[in-house]
Structures are given as structure tokens and as C-alpha cells.
Amino acid sequence: MTKMQVGTTSYIYPDDIIPNVRKLVNFVDDIELVLFEGNDYSNLPSSDDIKTLRNISYDTGISYTVHLPIDLDICSRDGEFRMFSLKRMIEIMRLTSLLDPRGYIIHLPRREIESEEMWVLRTVRSLSDIFIEFGNEGVLIENLSYPIKHILPIIEEFDFKLCLDISHTLNCSDDWKGIFDSNFGRINVIHFYGPKKDGDGHTGLQNAERKFVKSVVDRVMSSNFSGLLTLEVFGTEDFFESKRILEEEIFAWEKGFSSQVE
Numbered sequence: 509m510t511k512m513q514v515g516t517t518s519y520i521y522p523d524d525i526i527p528n529v530r531k532l533v534n535f536v537d538d539i540e541l542v543l544f545e546g547n548d549y550s551n552l553p554s555s556d557d558i559k560t561l562r563n564i565s566y567d568t569g570i571s572y573t574v575h576l577p578i579d580l581d582i583c584s585r586d587g588e589f590r591m592f593s594l595k596r597m598i599e600i601m602r603l604t605s606l607l608d609p610r611g612y613i614i615h616l617p618r619r620e621i622e623s624e625e626m627w628v629l630r631t632v633r634s635l636s637d638i639f640i641e642f643g644n645e646g647v648l649i650e651n652l653s654y655p656i657k658h659i660l661p662i663i664e665e666f667d668f669k670l671c672l673d674i675s676h677t678l679n680c681s682d683d684w685k686g687i688f689d690s691n692f693g694r695i696n697v698i699h700f701y702g703p704k705k706d707g708d709g710h711t712g713l714q715n716a717e718r719k720f721v722k723s724v725v726d727r728v729m730s731s732n733f734s735g736l737l738t739l740e741v742f743g744t745e746d747f748f749e750s751k752r753i754l755e756e757e758i759f760a761w762e763k764g765f766s767s768q769v770e
Contacts (some may be wrong), residue, residue, distance in 0.1 A: 512728065513537035514754065515573065515738040520747045525553060526560055533568040535751065538610060540738050541599065545577045557607050565607065573697060573736065574604045575613045580747060582634035583616050583627060594634050601642060603739055609695060610736060611648040613671050614638075616662075618654055619752055628662065644668050653679040656687055663694065673699040673740075674724060675710075692731060699740040700724060701750065703759075712746030713739075713753040725757040729765075 517536030518525045520601040529539055541561075544551050552562065564570060577600070580593035601612050621627045640648060649663050650671040663670055672695050688695065702715035713721050728737065739750045 512733050513736050514748055515540055515736050515741055517542050517740055517742060519742045525551065526557060529564055531563060533570045535629055538571045538573055539734050540573045540575050542575045543577050544579060546579050558603060562607055572609045573611055573613060574608045574609045575675065576600060578615050581617050583631045585620050590630060598638065611643060611646045611669060613648045613650050615650055615652060616659055631662060639666050651676050656681050656682050669696045670694045671697040673700065675701060688727060696735045698737045700737055701740045710741050712741050713750040715721060721753055722757050729758065729761045
């Protein structure tokens with residue numbers, strides 16, 4: 509049976525990326541480096557930080573997934589901002605490539621769309637530049653809270669990978685099971701977390717219905733998924749509770765599977 513790996517974000521403890529990585533290496537297989545950049549803030553690692561992260565990976569076996577800044581928009585109607593976003597995204601990908609990441613997670617926002625045709629045209633142009641430099645193996649397009657039908661043709665055109673965010677599919681009434689089944693060979697990373705609570709964003713699995721958690725674990729484990737399931741939470745309680753619940757459900761599935769084989 510192929511082993512699925514489990515990851516989480518670089519912001520579980522109220523500290524910077526490197527201290528988080530040092531504290532998390534014994535709990536997960538992969539850490540999603542959640543990067544931000546705005547007009548007056550940035551958490552982008554320096555060249556020395558990259559060397560430190562690389563050394564930690566060499567010493568411990570931890571892998572990284574790079575989540576590119578959501579503040580950037582390579583689909584924007586604003587041509588100047590779109591080109592700025594594309595340039596910065598490529599620079600960040602070059603910087604973090606020294607970590608040999610599992611992949612780069614990219615958002616394709618749909619803001620102020622004047623027409624579907626123009627949005628697709630802008631998006632394809634931007635992704636073409638990324639494809640030319642980085643190919644398709646390491647590029648993961650994450651579905652957002654709009655129907656996945658808008659991005660699947662683009663993903664297929666470039667033969668990119670899909671980062672399946674299950675909660676995002678629920679937010680727009682997509683069928684996550686159908687998406688998982690029909691795109692199984694393209695999914696390298698799954699984002700899994702609890703529902704929003706009072707508008708605070710991602711929460712732990714302790715806030716989700718247990719039957720829902722079980723349905724996800726059963727589907728993923730039954731498929732022999734060998735990729736990465738990332739607990740995309742932020743905070744120690746949400747992480748450790750999510751990890752406990754996930755491990756309980758995986759154990760229950762494995763126990764049931766073993767009894768069927770016997």
C-alpha cells in the first residue's frame with residue numbers, strides 16, 4: 509500500500525518561518541512555506557534563510573512546498589500590476605528553487621472580470637512565461653472558491669498539476685469527490701482543514717463534522733493516493749487537533765482495510 513504523506517504550514521507557532529520549520533520537522537513530512545508580500549510587509553526568505561532551510565531539509569528529510577504570495581495577481585486586468593506580479597512570482601520561484609520544493613502553488617484570482625475570454629487570455633499569457641522557465645512538473649494550480657471548470661482547461665493545456673483544496677470546492681458547491689476521481693493523476697497536493705469560524709479563515713478539523721473528515725480520509729486512502737495531504741491550518745491547537753483526528757481516521761481506515769484483506 510502506497511504511503512500518503514502529511515504536511516502543514518509554516519505558521520503553526522507565532523514565529524517566523526525558520527523557527528516554525530525547526531519545531532515541526534518531527535511532526536510532518538512536508539512544510540508549506542506560506543509566503544506574503546505587500547506594499548509594507550514581506551516574509552520572503554533571504555538567501556541566507558534559503559541556505560538554512562536547505563540544510564534543515566538535508567539533515568532531517570523534511571520537504572517543502574512553496575505557496576506563492578496571494579497578494580500577487582497574474583490574471584489582473586491592470587496590466588502593470590499583472591506584469592509586476594508575474595515578474596515577482598518568477599523571482600520567488602527562482603529563489604526558492606534551491607530548496608528543491610515538491611512544487612509551487614499558484615492562485616488564479618478572478619477579480620473584476622470583463623469577459624471570460626479576456627480573463628483566460630491574460631491567465632494563459634502569464635502561465636506561458638512560467639511554463640517556459642519552469643516547465644510543468646513543479647507547477648500546482650490551486651482551485652479557489654469559484655467553480656473549477658474555469659481553470660481545468662488551462663491546467664490541462666499546460667499539463668500542470670492540481671492542488672485540490674477541498675474546502676474551496678465546498679464553498680462553490682463543486683463536487684470534490686468527482687474532481688478528485690476525474691483528476692486523480694494530476695493531483696499532487698490536497699489542502700484539508702475545517703470550516704470557517706466567525707470569518708476567521710481556516711480552522712482545525714475539530715470544527716468539521718467527523719463524518720466529513722472520515723469521508724475524505726476513506727476516499728483518499730482507498731484510492732492509494734501517494735501525494736501530500738497538507739493540513740492548511742494556522743495555530744498550534746488547530747494543527748495538533750487536526751493531526752490527532754486525521755491519524756485516528758487513517759488508523760480506523762487501515763484497520764478496516766486489514767480486516768477485509770484477511
